[in-house]
Amino acid sequence: MSKHEERAFPARFDSLSAIDRFVASAAEGAGFDRCTVYQVRLAVDEACSNIIEHAYGGESGGVIECSLGVSSGELTIVLRDYGDPFDPESVPEPDVNASLQDRPGGGLGLYFIHHMMDEVDFEFDRVEGNVLTMVKRSESPGGDEGGDRCRQT
Amino acid sequence: MDISTKEYKRCAVVEVSGRIDSATAPELAEAFNELTSEGQYNLVLDMDDVEFISSAGLRVLIDVQKTCQRLNRGKLVLAEVPEHIYEAFDLAGFVALFDFYDEQIDAVGSF
Numbered sequence: 321m322s323k324h325e326e327r328a329f330p331a332r333f334d335s336l337s338a339i340d341r342f343v344a345s346a347a348e349g350a351g352f353d354r355c356t357v358y359q360v361r362l363a364v365d366e367a368c369s370n371i372i373e374h375a376y377g378g379e380s381g382g383v384i385e386c387s388l389g390v391s392s393g394e395l396t397i398v399l400r401d402y403g404d405p406f407d408p409e410s411v412p413e414p415d416v417n418a419s420l421q422d423r424p425g426g427g428l429g430l431y432f433i434h435h436m437m438d439e440v441d442f443e444f445d446r447v448e449g450n451v452l453t454m455v456k457r458s459e460s461p462g463g464d465e466g467g468d469r470c471r472q473t
Numbered sequence: 474m475d476i477s478t479k480e481y482k483r484c485a486v487v488e489v490s491g492r493i494d495s496a497t498a499p500e501l502a503e504a505f506n507e508l509t510s511e512g513q514y515n516l517v518l519d520m521d522d523v524e525f526i527s528s529a530g531l532r533v534l535i536d537v538q539k540t541c542q543r544l545n546r547g548k549l550v551l552a553e554v555p556e557h558i559y560e561a562f563d564l565a566g567f568v569a570l571f572d573f574y575d576e577q578i579d580a581v582g583s584f
Contacts, residue, residue, distance in 0.1 A: 333495045354557065355556070355557050358558075365525070365527045366528055373495070420542060425532040425536055428565055432561070432564070
Protein backbone atom coordinates (compact mmCIF):
# COMPACT_ATOMS: atom_id res chain seq x y z
CA MET A 321 0.00 0.00 0.00
CA SER A 322 1.35 3.44 -0.84
CA LYS A 323 0.39 6.90 0.33
CA HIS A 324 1.20 10.33 -1.03
CA GLU A 325 0.74 13.79 0.50
CA GLU A 326 1.73 17.28 -0.60
CA ARG A 327 1.73 20.61 1.18
CA ALA A 328 3.23 24.02 0.56
CA PHE A 329 4.66 26.15 3.36
CA PRO A 330 5.78 29.79 3.49
CA ALA A 331 9.59 29.83 3.49
CA ARG A 332 9.85 31.28 6.97
CA PHE A 333 11.58 29.94 10.05
CA ASP A 334 8.28 29.83 11.92
CA SER A 335 7.07 27.27 9.34
CA LEU A 336 9.67 24.76 10.52
CA SER A 337 7.55 23.35 13.33
CA ALA A 338 4.55 22.82 10.99
CA ILE A 339 6.80 21.14 8.40
CA ASP A 340 8.19 18.98 11.19
CA ARG A 341 4.73 17.84 12.28
CA PHE A 342 3.81 17.02 8.66
CA VAL A 343 6.97 14.96 8.15
CA ALA A 344 6.96 13.29 11.58
CA SER A 345 3.41 12.11 11.03
CA ALA A 346 4.37 10.48 7.72
CA ALA A 347 7.51 8.92 9.18
CA GLU A 348 5.53 7.47 12.08
CA GLY A 349 2.92 6.28 9.60
CA ALA A 350 5.65 4.51 7.65
CA GLY A 351 6.30 2.43 10.76
CA PHE A 352 9.73 3.86 11.55
CA ASP A 353 11.04 3.58 15.11
CA ARG A 354 11.44 6.72 17.23
CA CYS A 355 15.12 7.25 16.44
CA THR A 356 14.60 6.80 12.71
CA VAL A 357 11.69 9.25 12.81
CA TYR A 358 14.00 11.74 14.53
CA GLN A 359 16.69 11.27 11.88
CA VAL A 360 14.17 12.09 9.15
CA ARG A 361 12.86 15.10 11.07
CA LEU A 362 16.38 16.44 11.56
CA ALA A 363 17.31 16.03 7.88
CA VAL A 364 14.15 17.80 6.72
CA ASP A 365 14.57 20.65 9.22
CA GLU A 366 18.16 21.18 8.09
CA ALA A 367 17.13 21.11 4.42
CA CYS A 368 14.30 23.60 4.94
CA SER A 369 16.50 25.89 7.05
CA ASN A 370 19.05 25.89 4.22
CA ILE A 371 16.34 26.70 1.66
CA ILE A 372 15.13 29.68 3.70
CA GLU A 373 18.60 30.91 4.61
CA HIS A 374 20.53 30.24 1.41
CA ALA A 375 18.17 29.61 -1.54
CA TYR A 376 15.85 32.47 -0.62
CA GLY A 377 18.48 34.53 1.22
CA GLY A 378 16.26 34.86 4.28
CA GLU A 379 12.55 35.14 4.96
CA SER A 380 11.76 36.70 1.61
CA GLY A 381 8.26 35.45 0.86
CA GLY A 382 9.16 32.28 -1.06
CA VAL A 383 7.57 28.89 -0.76
CA ILE A 384 8.70 25.39 0.18
CA GLU A 385 6.71 22.61 -1.47
CA CYS A 386 6.90 19.36 0.47
CA SER A 387 5.85 16.06 -1.01
CA LEU A 388 5.83 12.83 1.01
CA GLY A 389 5.47 9.34 -0.35
CA VAL A 390 5.28 6.18 1.74
CA SER A 391 5.62 2.80 0.11
CA SER A 392 6.82 -0.57 1.39
CA GLY A 393 8.65 0.74 4.42
CA GLU A 394 10.27 3.52 2.42
CA LEU A 395 9.65 7.23 2.90
CA THR A 396 10.46 9.57 0.01
CA ILE A 397 10.55 13.28 0.75
CA VAL A 398 10.73 15.83 -2.05
CA LEU A 399 11.38 19.49 -1.19
CA ARG A 400 11.05 22.07 -3.95
CA ASP A 401 11.94 25.74 -3.82
CA TYR A 402 12.28 28.53 -6.39
CA GLY A 403 15.26 30.32 -4.90
CA ASP A 404 18.91 30.40 -5.90
CA PRO A 405 20.57 27.10 -6.81
CA PHE A 406 23.76 25.99 -5.11
CA ASP A 407 26.46 23.42 -5.70
CA PRO A 408 26.32 20.87 -2.87
CA GLU A 409 29.81 19.72 -3.87
CA SER A 410 31.13 23.17 -2.98
CA VAL A 411 30.15 22.78 0.68
CA PRO A 412 33.06 21.30 2.62
CA GLU A 413 32.35 18.51 5.07
CA PRO A 414 32.84 19.78 8.62
CA ASP A 415 35.74 18.45 10.68
CA VAL A 416 33.78 16.90 13.55
CA ASN A 417 37.05 15.99 15.27
CA ALA A 418 38.32 19.57 15.38
CA SER A 419 39.09 21.14 18.75
CA LEU A 420 36.65 23.64 20.22
CA GLN A 421 38.79 26.59 19.14
CA ASP A 422 39.01 25.34 15.56
CA ARG A 423 35.34 24.41 15.31
CA PRO A 424 33.28 26.73 13.15
CA GLY A 425 29.73 27.26 14.33
CA GLY A 426 28.06 26.20 11.10
CA GLY A 427 28.41 23.61 8.38
CA LEU A 428 26.57 20.75 10.05
CA GLY A 429 23.28 21.00 8.16
CA LEU A 430 24.26 19.29 4.91
CA TYR A 431 26.40 16.84 6.89
CA PHE A 432 23.36 15.77 8.92
CA ILE A 433 21.22 15.44 5.78
CA HIS A 434 23.70 13.08 4.13
CA HIS A 435 24.24 11.00 7.27
CA MET A 436 20.62 10.76 8.33
CA MET A 437 19.11 9.74 5.00
CA ASP A 438 19.72 6.71 2.76
CA GLU A 439 19.50 8.63 -0.51
CA VAL A 440 20.01 12.36 -1.13
CA ASP A 441 19.72 13.93 -4.58
CA PHE A 442 19.82 17.59 -5.57
CA GLU A 443 18.50 18.88 -8.89
CA PHE A 444 18.49 22.50 -9.94
CA ASP A 445 16.34 23.97 -12.68
CA ARG A 446 15.56 27.66 -13.18
CA VAL A 447 12.03 26.89 -14.39
CA GLU A 448 11.08 23.79 -12.44
CA GLY A 449 12.79 24.94 -9.28
CA ASN A 450 15.36 23.36 -7.01
CA VAL A 451 14.41 19.84 -6.01
CA LEU A 452 15.88 17.89 -3.12
CA THR A 453 14.82 14.25 -2.98
CA MET A 454 15.58 12.28 0.18
CA VAL A 455 14.77 8.64 0.87
CA LYS A 456 14.70 6.79 4.18
CA ARG A 457 14.19 3.05 4.47
CA SER A 458 12.96 1.30 7.56
CA GLU A 459 15.35 -1.62 7.19
CA SER A 460 18.44 0.58 7.45
CA PRO A 461 17.97 2.88 10.42
CA GLY A 462 20.92 5.21 10.75
CA GLY A 463 21.74 5.35 7.08
CA ASP A 464 24.62 3.79 5.22
CA GLU A 465 27.20 4.47 7.91
CA GLY A 466 25.03 4.51 10.94
CA GLY A 467 24.67 0.97 12.10
CA ASP A 468 25.82 1.91 15.59
CA ARG A 469 23.74 5.07 15.88
CA CYS A 470 20.31 5.49 17.36
CA ARG A 471 20.10 1.95 18.58
CA GLN A 472 16.96 1.01 20.40
CA THR A 473 17.38 0.39 24.10
CA MET B 474 10.37 26.73 23.15
CA ASP B 475 10.38 27.79 26.80
CA ILE B 476 13.49 28.77 28.74
CA SER B 477 13.92 29.10 32.49
CA THR B 478 17.10 30.05 34.30
CA LYS B 479 18.09 29.30 37.88
CA GLU B 480 21.23 30.75 39.42
CA TYR B 481 23.06 28.84 42.12
CA LYS B 482 26.13 29.78 44.13
CA ARG B 483 28.63 28.18 41.75
CA CYS B 484 26.72 27.90 38.47
CA ALA B 485 23.56 28.70 36.57
CA VAL B 486 21.11 26.16 35.17
CA VAL B 487 19.24 26.79 31.94
CA GLU B 488 16.22 24.53 31.43
CA VAL B 489 14.76 24.43 27.94
CA SER B 490 11.64 22.69 26.68
CA GLY B 491 10.32 22.22 23.16
CA ARG B 492 12.06 22.85 19.85
CA ILE B 493 15.44 24.48 19.34
CA ASP B 494 15.58 25.29 15.63
CA SER B 495 16.46 28.20 13.34
CA ALA B 496 13.36 30.05 14.58
CA THR B 497 14.08 29.67 18.29
CA ALA B 498 17.88 29.34 18.56
CA PRO B 499 18.42 33.15 18.73
CA GLU B 500 16.25 33.23 21.86
CA LEU B 501 18.41 30.55 23.48
CA ALA B 502 21.57 32.46 22.51
CA GLU B 503 20.14 35.56 24.16
CA ALA B 504 19.39 33.66 27.39
CA PHE B 505 23.00 32.47 27.54
CA ASN B 506 24.30 35.93 26.63
CA GLU B 507 22.48 37.43 29.59
CA LEU B 508 24.29 35.02 31.92
CA THR B 509 27.77 35.36 30.42
CA SER B 510 27.48 39.14 30.23
CA GLU B 511 26.92 39.06 34.01
CA GLY B 512 30.15 37.07 34.41
CA GLN B 513 28.49 33.67 34.87
CA TYR B 514 30.59 31.20 32.90
CA ASN B 515 29.73 27.99 34.78
CA LEU B 516 26.60 26.84 33.01
CA VAL B 517 24.37 23.76 32.94
CA LEU B 518 21.94 23.20 30.07
CA ASP B 519 19.23 20.78 31.14
CA MET B 520 17.82 19.19 27.97
CA ASP B 521 15.37 16.73 29.53
CA ASP B 522 12.38 18.49 27.95
CA VAL B 523 14.05 19.40 24.65
CA GLU B 524 12.02 17.66 21.99
CA PHE B 525 14.17 18.63 18.99
CA ILE B 526 17.42 20.46 18.28
CA SER B 527 18.82 21.29 14.86
CA SER B 528 22.29 22.46 13.83
CA ALA B 529 21.15 26.03 14.54
CA GLY B 530 20.88 25.03 18.20
CA LEU B 531 24.19 23.17 18.11
CA ARG B 532 25.81 26.33 16.75
CA VAL B 533 24.58 28.22 19.83
CA LEU B 534 26.05 25.58 22.15
CA ILE B 535 29.44 25.75 20.40
CA ASP B 536 29.48 29.55 20.63
CA VAL B 537 28.54 29.49 24.33
CA GLN B 538 31.17 26.85 25.08
CA LYS B 539 33.83 28.99 23.37
CA THR B 540 32.76 32.01 25.43
CA CYS B 541 32.77 30.06 28.70
CA GLN B 542 36.08 28.28 28.19
CA ARG B 543 37.98 31.39 27.13
CA LEU B 544 40.69 32.12 29.72
CA ASN B 545 39.65 28.90 31.52
CA ARG B 546 36.95 30.86 33.28
CA GLY B 547 34.25 28.20 33.10
CA LYS B 548 32.41 25.76 30.90
CA LEU B 549 29.00 24.71 29.63
CA VAL B 550 27.95 21.19 30.60
CA LEU B 551 24.90 19.27 29.37
CA ALA B 552 22.45 17.38 31.55
CA GLU B 553 19.69 14.86 30.85
CA VAL B 554 20.23 14.77 27.08
CA PRO B 555 17.58 12.56 25.43
CA GLU B 556 19.00 9.54 23.64
CA HIS B 557 17.96 10.52 20.13
CA ILE B 558 19.50 13.96 20.59
CA TYR B 559 22.70 12.48 22.03
CA GLU B 560 23.09 10.46 18.84
CA ALA B 561 23.09 13.67 16.78
CA PHE B 562 25.61 15.19 19.21
CA ASP B 563 27.80 12.13 18.77
CA LEU B 564 27.61 12.41 14.98
CA ALA B 565 28.57 16.09 15.20
CA GLY B 566 31.60 15.34 17.38
CA PHE B 567 30.10 17.10 20.40
CA VAL B 568 30.86 14.28 22.83
CA ALA B 569 34.49 15.41 23.00
CA LEU B 570 33.56 19.07 23.50
CA PHE B 571 31.03 18.85 26.36
CA ASP B 572 30.68 17.00 29.66
CA PHE B 573 27.43 15.05 29.82
CA TYR B 574 25.51 14.23 33.02
CA ASP B 575 22.52 11.94 33.41
CA GLU B 576 21.08 14.07 36.20
CA GLN B 577 20.92 17.83 36.61
CA ILE B 578 21.99 17.58 40.25
CA ASP B 579 25.22 15.86 39.24
CA ALA B 580 25.92 18.54 36.62
CA VAL B 581 25.42 21.26 39.23
CA GLY B 582 27.61 19.35 41.67
CA SER B 583 30.44 19.21 39.13
CA PHE B 584 31.19 22.91 39.68
